[in-house]
Amino acid sequence: MISVAEARAHLLSMVQRLDAEEVPLREAASRLLAGPVEARQTQPPFAASAMDGYAVSGPPPAPGTAFEIVGEAAAGHPYEGSVAPGQAVRIFTGAPLPKGADRVVIQEDMTREGDRATVTQDPGPSTHIRPAGGDFAAGTEFASDSPLGARGIALLAAMGHARLPVIRRPVIAILMTGDELRPPGAALDPGEITASNGYGLAAMVEAHGAEARLLPIARDTEESLAQAIDLAQGVDLLLTVGGASVGDHDLVAGALAKAGMDPVFHRVAMRPGKPLMAGRLGEMAVVGLPGNPVSAMVCARIFILPMLHRMLGLPQEGPPVERPLANDVPANGPRQHYMRAERLPDGSVRVADRQDSSLLSVLARADTLVIRPPHAPAAVTGALVPTVNLSDETRQS
Numbered sequence: 001m002i003s004v005a006e007a008r009a010h011l012l013s014m015v016q017r018l019d020a021e022e023v024p025l026r027e028a029a030s031r032l033l034a035g036p037v038e039a040r041q042t043q044p045p046f047a048a049s050a051m052d053g054y055a056v057s058g059p060p061p062a063p064g065t066a067f068e069i070v071g072e073a074a075a076g077h078p079y080e081g082s083v084a085p086g087q088a089v090r091i092f093t094g095a096p097l098p099k100g101a102d103r104v105v106i107q108e109d110m111t112r113e114g115d116r117a118t119v120t121q122d123p124g125p126s127t128h129i130r131p132a133g134g135d136f137a138a139g140t141e142f143a144s145d146s147p148l149g150a151r152g153i154a155l156l157a158a159m160g161h162a163r164l165p166v167i168r169r170p171v172i173a174i175l176m177t178g179d180e181l182r183p184p185g186a187a188l189d190p191g192e193i194t195a196s197n198g199y200g201l202a203a204m205v206e207a208h209g210a211e212a213r214l215l216p217i218a219r220d221t222e223e224s225l226a227q228a229i230d231l232a233q234g235v236d237l238l239l240t241v242g243g244a245s246v247g248d249h250d251l252v253a254g255a256l257a258k259a260g261m262d263p264v265f266h267r268v269a270m271r272p273g274k275p276l277m278a279g280r281l282g283e284m285a286v287v288g289l290p291g292n293p294v295s296a297m298v299c300a301r302i303f304i305l306p307m308l309h310r311m312l313g314l315p316q317e318g319p320p321v322e323r324p325l326a327n328d329v330p331a332n333g334p335r336q337h338y339m340r341a342e343r344l345p346d347g348s349v350r351v352a353d354r355q356d357s358s359l360l361s362v363l364a365r366a367d368t369l370v371i372r373p374p375h376a377p378a379a380v381t382g383a384l385v386p387t388v389n390l391s392d393e394t395r396q397s
């Protein structure tokens with residue numbers, strides 16, 4: 001059995017950053033830019049009025065100064081002439097500043113009668129002008145190593161990008177296996193249970209930028225598994241779920257070997273997740289997750305998300321955060337234990353009483369995994385323990 005760290009290193013070495021593809025701006029949200037892009041234009045493209053008022057030339061006019069109104073400038077409707085001393089152009093927010101104008105006096109500080117406008121109070125020093133390029137100049141670089149969010153999309157739109165180069169979405173096939181499994185909602189015959197973890201895995205990888213393909217549930221026969229593995233050909237990563245252990249009906253490793261998979265490892269000193277296996281099938285990485293729902297979800301959090309981050313070119317997450325325990329935990333056995341826990345308002349973590357790897361209700365309540373290294377001695381309330389955040393699973397930028 002290899003350690004968690006060894007398994008993670010193997011798994012990361014099985015994938016690499018994917019190629020770029022170009023997508024319309026409207027499809028770029030939550031995608032990763034493949035590299036820096038440059039502003040295609042200057043913003044604002046021209047000096048513009050920031051207020052509704054009168055464009056005039058010269059220093060701030062004193063109260064009582066009168067101007068002759070020679071024209072009008074509105075957003076999208078420039079005034080083509082120029083403004084001479086003593087003249088004013090009626091101007092609205094967003095309009096290009098006319099030639100010769102040095103400032104905008106806001107309309108609250110002026111009064112108008114026909115073609116004359118007179119300053120009624122000190123307009124102060126502000127010019128109320130947005131200079132050309134005040135936001136950014138053509139050629140300004142935009143780079144981001146996190147998924148594009150609303151603010152980035154708005155800026156890239158302003159920079160004039162109708163299409164953007166983004167990292168291709170990894171395609172992940174998810175294959176649940178087992179004669180006992182029925183889809184959610186289907187009636188259960190004796191001995192049958194509802195398949196659950198594949199749906200959770202799909203939600204998790206989709207929240208992190210992958211395209212998930214949930215394959216039809218395979219039966220515990222070589223033919224059914226071979227057929228399902230065949231359906232997955234061409235994806236970046238195949239996740240099988242179940243049938244990974246040592247029982248007579250655990251046929252997945254055999255079926256993958258028969259399909260030509262080069263095994264990389266089988267079994268990891270972790271809990272849950274001992275039967276985890278991995279290999280390469282042509283260009284495709286394959287990870288065999290244990291069938292127990294919590295085992296599959298925990299292994300995906302610990303191993304599949306880092307693989308996904310590598311494929312997307314995202315930085316790997318930092319080291320585990322240490323938090324104080326809110327209750328005592330016993331000494332650990334030989335496998336690294338990822339214990340389901342809840343963060344309390346004071347920042348401490350309460351480890352759940354029941355840690356069986358079939359208990360989805362406990363996992364759903366948890367927001368943290370407390371990491372207990374192999375052979376860790378008992379730890380008491382208040383002791384600092386390394387933790388993994390589970391709420392990241394549903395992050396969506």
Ligand SMILES: Nc1nc2c(c(=O)[nH]1)N[C@H]1C(S)=C(S)[C@@H](COP(=O)(O)OP(=O)(O)OC[C@H]3O[C@@H](n4cnc5c(N)ncnc54)[C@H](O)[C@@H]3O)O[C@H]1N2
Nearest residue numbers: 176194195196197198242243244245250274290291292295
């Ligand atoms: N003699 C041994 N038995 C077991 C060992 C062992 O080392 N020696 N390991 C145990 C551990 S740890 C785990 S984890 C399980 C995992 O085994 P498999 O990957 O072969 O999983 P299955 O046997 O197919 O299923 C386990 C359990 O989970 C249920 N299941 C399976 N798929 C799903 C699904 N998609 N949705 C919901 N539930 C699912 C399945 O019905 C079983 O109850 O092996 C131990 N045994």
Ligand code: MOO
Nearest residue numbers: 272273274295357
């Ligand atoms: O490793 Mo199993 O996943 O403990 O339940």
